[in-house]
Amino acid sequence: MRIKIKYLAYVIIAVIALVIMINFFIINHPKSSKYLTAGETAPYYTFQAVNGSTLSVNSYRGKPLLLWFVATWCSSCAEGNSALASNLNFFESHNVKIVELEQYDDLGTSGMSISRFISEYGNNNSYVQGGVASYNMTLVYNTPPTFQPDIYYLISPSGKILYVGEGLAGGIPALENIITNAGL
16 A cells, blocks of 8 residues: 555656646747748847847848857857858858857756857857857747757848758858858
8 A cells, every 4th residue: 555655656746747847848838849940030039148248139130140059068069160160251251140159058968158169169260159048049949848959040131030950060051052042
């Protein structure tokens, strides 16, 4: 009898934990079934820039924007910084602004600061603007429950999403093609 009560208590705790997780990741998340997609308007969330100012995705309206969400412990993100630094002339010549954002709480794993991350792996380039995404911004741009540590969006001057990708290091050729074909 004592074992049955103990087992029942474990089952109740597990059900409560499951309900909390479902509530957190699905019910309270407006885009829980998919990433934002090409053609949608990029949500205008604010983020904390490395210099301490608060900026918005909307503040880049009128210019093409590469909005890149990273985790500073992520090796593919580090490779992406190096690849981006090697191809920076292309982005600059097309006036594509680049904002690299550390996802909220570094997706729960401790990493270095975003400014140090960009400096170390991006060959100390100053063209890439760094910042930290808010909790809500991370949820909307990176769909739970399986967060991707390396996801990016190419956003048109009008604020429409042109392209969504994972793994920037391997995605630069596709980005360059889309930017060229879009006449940006």
